[in-house]
Amino acid sequence: MQFFFEVLIGGLLSGVMYSLVALGFVLIYKASGVFNFAQGSLVFFAALTFVGLMEHGLPFGLALLATLLAMIVLGLLIEKFVLRPLVNQPQISLFMATIGLSFLIEGLAQLLWGANVRGLDIGIQDEPLAWIADPTGINVSKFDLAAAGIAAVLVTMLALFFSRTRIGRALRAVADDHQAALAVGIPLQQIWAIVWAVAGFVALVAGLLWGARNGVQFALTFVALKALPVLILGGFDSVPGAIVGGLIIGSTEKLAEVYLGPYVGGGIEGWFPYVLALIFLLVRPEGLFGEKIIRRI
Amino acid sequence: MLYREAGQFKSTYAADSAILPIRQDRIGLALILIVAFVVVPLTASPYLFSALLIPCLILALAALGLNLLTGYAGQLSLGTAAFMAVGAFMSYNFILRVPGIPLLLAFAGGGIMAAAVGIVFGLPSLRIRGFYLAVATLAAQFFILWCLTKVGWFTNYNPSGVITAQPMVILGYAFDTPQEKYLLVLSIVTVMALAAKNMVRGNIGRQWMAIRDMDVAAEVIGIRPMRAKLLAFAVSSFYCGVAGALFAYAYLGTVEPEAYNLDLSFRILFMIIIGGVGTVLGAFLGSAFIVVLPIALSVGVAFLNDTLHLNIPSSVGSNLELMAFGGLIIFFLIVEPHGLARIWQITKEKLRLWPFPY
Amino acid sequence: MTAVRAIGDSVLRLDGVSLAFGGVKALNDISLDVREHEIRAIIGPNGAGKSSLLNVINGVYHPQHGTITFRGKPRHDMDTHETAALGIARTFQNIALFRGMSVLDNIMTGRNLKMKATVLEQAIWFGRARREELENRAKVEEVIDFLEIQHIRKTPVGRLPYGLQKRVELARALAAEPSLLLLDEPMAGMNVEEKQDMCRFVLDVNEQYGTTVVLIEHDMGVVMDISDRVVVLDYGRKIGDGTPDEVRNSKTVIDAYLGVPH
Numbered sequence: 052m053q054f055f056f057e058v059l060i061g062g063l064l065s066g067v068m069y070s071l072v073a074l075g076f077v078l079i080y081k082a083s084g085v086f087n088f089a090q091g092s093l094v095f096f097a098a099l100t101f102v103g104l105m106e107h108g109l110p111f112g113l114a115l116l117a118t119l120l121a122m123i124v125l126g127l128l129i130e131k132f133v134l135r136p137l138v139n140q141p142q143i144s145l146f147m148a149t150i151g152l153s154f155l156i157e158g159l160a161q162l163l164w165g166a167n168v169r170g171l172d173i174g175i176q177d178e179p180l181a182w183i184a185d186p187t188g189i190n191v192s193k194f195d196l197a198a199a200g201i202a203a204v205l206v207t208m209l210a211l212f213f214s215r216t217r218i219g220r221a222l223r224a225v226a227d228d229h230q231a232a233l234a235v236g237i238p239l240q241q242i243w244a245i246v247w248a249v250a251g252f253v254a255l256v257a258g259l260l261w262g263a264r265n266g267v268q269f270a271l272t273f274v275a276l277k278a279l280p281v282l283i284l285g286g287f288d289s290v291p292g293a294i295v296g297g298l299i300i301g302s303t304e305k306l307a308e309v310y311l312g313p314y315v316g317g318g319i320e321g322w323f324p325y326v327l328a329l330i331f332l333l334v335r336p337e338g339l340f341g342e343k344i345i346r347r348i
Numbered sequence: 349m350l351y352r353e354a355g356q357f358k359s360t361y362a363a364d365s366a367i368l369p370i371r372q373d374r375i376g377l378a379l380i381l382i383v384a385f386v387v388v389p390l391t392a393s394p395y396l397f398s399a400l401l402i403p404c405l406i407l408a409l410a411a412l413g414l415n416l417l418t419g420y421a422g423q424l425s426l427g428t429a430a431f432m433a434v435g436a437f438m439s440y441n442f443i444l445r446v447p448g449i450p451l452l453l454a455f456a457g458g459g460i461m462a463a464a465v466g467i468v469f470g471l472p473s474l475r476i477r478g479f480y481l482a483v484a485t486l487a488a489q490f491f492i493l494w495c496l497t498k499v500g501w502f503t504n505y506n507p508s509g510v511i512t513a514q515p516m517v518i519l520g521y522a523f524d525t526p527q528e529k530y531l532l533v534l535s536i537v538t539v540m541a542l543a544a545k546n547m548v549r550g551n552i553g554r555q556w557m558a559i560r561d562m563d564v565a566a567e568v569i570g571i572r573p574m575r576a577k578l579l580a581f582a583v584s585s586f587y588c589g590v591a592g593a594l595f596a597y598a599y600l601g602t603v604e605p606e607a608y609n610l611d612l613s614f615r616i617l618f619m620i621i622i623g624g625v626g627t628v629l630g631a632f633l634g635s636a637f638i639v640v641l642p643i644a645l646s647v648g649v650a651f652l653n654d655t656l657h658l659n660i661p662s663s664v665g666s667n668l669e670l671m672a673f674g675g676l677i678i679f680f681l682i683v684e685p686h687g688l689a690r691i692w693q694i695t696k697e698k699l700r701l702w703p704f705p706y
Numbered sequence: 707m708t709a710v711r712a713i714g715d716s717v718l719r720l721d722g723v724s725l726a727f728g729g730v731k732a733l734n735d736i737s738l739d740v741r742e743h744e745i746r747a748i749i750g751p752n753g754a755g756k757s758s759l760l761n762v763i764n765g766v767y768h769p770q771h772g773t774i775t776f777r778g779k780p781r782h783d784m785d786t787h788e789t790a791a792l793g794i795a796r797t798f799q800n801i802a803l804f805r806g807m808s809v810l811d812n813i814m815t816g817r818n819l820k821m822k823a824t825v826l827e828q829a830i831w832f833g834r835a836r837r838e839e840l841e842n843r844a845k846v847e848e849v850i851d852f853l854e855i856q857h858i859r860k861t862p863v864g865r866l867p868y869g870l871q872k873r874v875e876l877a878r879a880l881a882a883e884p885s886l887l888l889l890d891e892p893m894a895g896m897n898v899e900e901k902q903d904m905c906r907f908v909l910d911v912n913e914q915y916g917t918t919v920v921l922i923e924h925d926m927g928v929v930m931d932i933s934d935r936v937v938v939l940d941y942g943r944k945i946g947d948g949t950p951d952e953v954r955n956s957k958t959v960i961d962a963y964l965g966v967p968h
Contacts, residue, residue: 086479132678133678133682136682137681137682140681140685142478142479143424143478143479144681144685146424146478146482147617147621147677147681148677148678148681148682150614150617150677151618151673151674151675151676151677151678151681152674152678153674154614154670154671154673154674154677155670155671155673155674155675155678156674157670157674158667158668158669158670158671158672158673158674159667159671161663161667161670162664162667162668162671165663166663166667276486279483279486280483283480283483315498316498317498318494318497318498319494321490321494322487322490322491322494325483325484325486325487325490325491326487326491328483328484328487329472329483329484329487332472332475332476332480332483332484333472333475333476336475336476336480361840361843361844361847362836362840543829543830544829546828546829546830546831547825547828547829550823550828550831550835550839551814551818551821551823551828551835551838551839552825552828554807554811554814554815554818555815555818557804557806557807557811558804558807558815560806561804561805561806561807562802562803562804562805564766564802565798565802565803565804566804566815567785567786567787567790568764568766568786568787568790568795568796568802569790569795569815569816569819569878569879569882570787570790570791570818570819570882571787571815571818572787583825626806
């Protein structure tokens with residue numbers, strides 16, 4: 052029984068990590084209606100830049116700041132050179148442009164910093180917490196818990212930002228209808244710049260946590276693909292949905308691998324979340340928390 | 349002046365609906381076919397065949413399949429490579445387990461099995477669309493590849509997971525030189541491209557485009573979206589399946605799941621974006637572009653290394669390749685969303701007027 | 707000016723049809739009939755439920771209550787492609803043409819139900835597919851001649867002005883050789899000349915092919931001129947039904963249009 056809980060909790064916590072990546076997607080989708088396929092490569096870029104800077108001798112804090120700056124600049128460049136020219140194009144064109152963008156950023160990151168796998172140490176160790184493990188025998192990693200805590204704080208901040216602040220409201224208006232937002236005087240370009248900067252920040256946090264957990268390597272971008280089933284479950288435009296979706300995907304993926312995997316030779320993790328998302332799509336296309344899409348004839 | 353169509357009037361509907369109504373186009377195509385079928389086999393080097401021409405043709409076939417599904421029918425798919433894999437593995441199994449089966453029949457059988465799988469993974473398209481459908485096709489990509497790796501029957505319980513493709517033999521004649529493989533691939537691709545062109549200008553092509561443009565209105569005029577969409581998945585997967593079989597037999601020489609990974613799916617998607625979504629020509633132009641680009645880049649890097657005595661590692665070349673792909677996609681989507689095919693069309697229109705400005 | 711052909715028996719009947727979206731009642735207990743070869747207009751203030759009425763006849767929406775009978779057979783829960791197969795064609799308020807295709811291709815899609823060749827036959831082209839394509843092309847050219855749009859047949863529809871797009875949409879509906887034609891504001895957004903052309907086409911269709919026409923229209927002049935009978939809707943209810951003159955003089959109808967509270 053305690054093994055089950057270990058797997059479950061481990062899955063939930065890794066789900067939190069997926070949620071962090073999904074958050075970046077949701078931000079950009081909420082504010083510009085763009086499904087940013089390149090979010091994963093942004094995470095990769097952030098992690099690689101941070102590690103690269105540290106290798107060149109920058110201390111932790113300075114490297115963090117510099118990377119954050121780099122992410123913001125990158126976001127602004129993306130908004131100016133990729134999104135703005137494609138402003139009135141159909142969604143599918145924007146989506147394909149972000150696929151191209153993801154390749155571009157991956158290549159750039161590796162060009163700048165090299166493609167070796169690196170470790171990343173952010174000061175929190177991946178060891179079980181004694182005060183939980185001793186009485187119950189369940190091993191919960193300190194690191195995973197810290198990651199969950201950071202994610203929780205981030206999510207709360209973002210949720211409040213969107214619903215309480217003036218800028219948050221402007222972001223939601225822009226996501227709904229660009230033309231109408233322009234008509235009421237919302238400065239579209241500024242808003243998008245802010246959004247991409249925040250998304251860059253979220254990518255940085257996600258990149259650091261993921262990099263510390265699994266090492267900074269190209270496979271990080273595939274992790275980002277996992278965020279897609281999270282978004283389908285949670286809804287593309289819902290911040291709480293990203294969290295819940297992440298938790299569900301993380302836990303079911305681990306449980307399936309451990310309990311079903313041995314019967315079919317393992318490796319279920321690779322496709323289980325996608326198939327789960329697929330089934331979900333057939334039943335409830337807008338996700339658990341997303342807005343229902345109504346089409347008028 | 350050369351490209352005038354003045355004086356070429358069509359007096360029957362049959363003439364008007366021909367694939368190449370302008371005489372100069374017909375002459376052009378005849379020339380291309382002569383070059384492809386006669387001149388090239390006599391003059392090209394084995395390297396040119398193996399590294400450039402054969403993969404370009406095979407991937408063009410897969411791109412054609414994807415274009416039918418995504419460009420004409422409007423159903424976005426990121427699982428192209430998985431359907432190719434089905435074609436490859438099933439062809440292998442047909443040749444292995446059905447003694448004496450003709451080669452082309454085995455390929456066709458692989459294609460049909462791919463079509464069946466395509467229908468299954470196309471079922472969600474009846475309820476979901478756009479990038480949601482893309483995610484569903486990702487499920488196909490990952491699941492199918494996992495299946496082909498884990499279920500031993502597909503690889504004939506081979507412990508290494510990498511199978512050598514059987515030699516290609518038709519009526520006792522073995523296709524083992526690059527030149528022969530090229531001619532075989534060229535013939536198959538030409539026939540299938542012609543079939544695709546016929547479908548696209550016929551009723552099913554219009555049905556697909558109607559579904560793509562406005563499926564509610566399509567239903568009102570009697571088109572059944574379910575039938576049209578599933579047919580699109582089936583035909584597209586058939587093309588991808590045959591391409592996958594050719595990929596294994598005429599190019600790689602092995603049948604392995606890793607060759608049909610997500611990266612290949614993306615490459616083929618890039619081919620149709622750059623080449624021209626919703627055109628038959630676009631599949632070929634895009635394939636040529638994407639196949640040549642990495643080679644051009646590595647040649648360029650090597651050239652720079654030699655002439656400027658630099659020591660740029662080859663990884664730079666592969667990273668530049670990634671950046672080039674990504675950058676070109678964005679460039680084309682912004683500047684010419686209809687790709688190289690449209691640029692070619694505009695060139696032809698300008699040629700009609702040449703040397704006059706308007 | 708009324709139709710030259712003799713108006714026949716009832717070909718379409720609605721009995722007690724009600725349609726609701728959540729709490730909103732789009733149609734409330736509608737009963738009416740449409741007779742063969744006639745031109746039936748549906749009028750009413752905005753939001754009265756006119757488009758919903760067409761959508762229900764067409765099979766786009768399914769009513770919660772009531773029955774719809776077409777040519778004696780009840781069919782209130784058929785899908786749109788089934789009603790298309792029965793011979794019902796329609797146009798839409800916001801043009802529903804296929805923007806990626808030319809005028810000719812758009813109209814050819816209207817012939818879709820007449821084309822039987824399988825995909826394999828189409829891939830081979832020579833044989834049945836080619837024959838069908840050319841036969842249907844000839845029929846489509848008749849429609850193109852009829853609606854005088856020869857000069858734009860190869861143009862992508864996205865490039866056409868609004869009035870011509872409406873005409874192409876009509877052509878697509880006609881190409882299916884329907885027995886019942888549903889037109890949703892076919893003259894909206896047109897100037898006087900274009901309206902006259904459209905009226906002429908509608909009348910010609912009714913005269914030459916005997917097509918029964920049901921049309922939604924706001925222009926009273928058009929309605930009074932070309933229709934045989936008129937249905938008036940208001941807030942989803944039928945408040946008038948008869949010849950143009952009867953409806954014009956009905957107090958309930960006048961009140962509804964003038965906004966007298968009722």
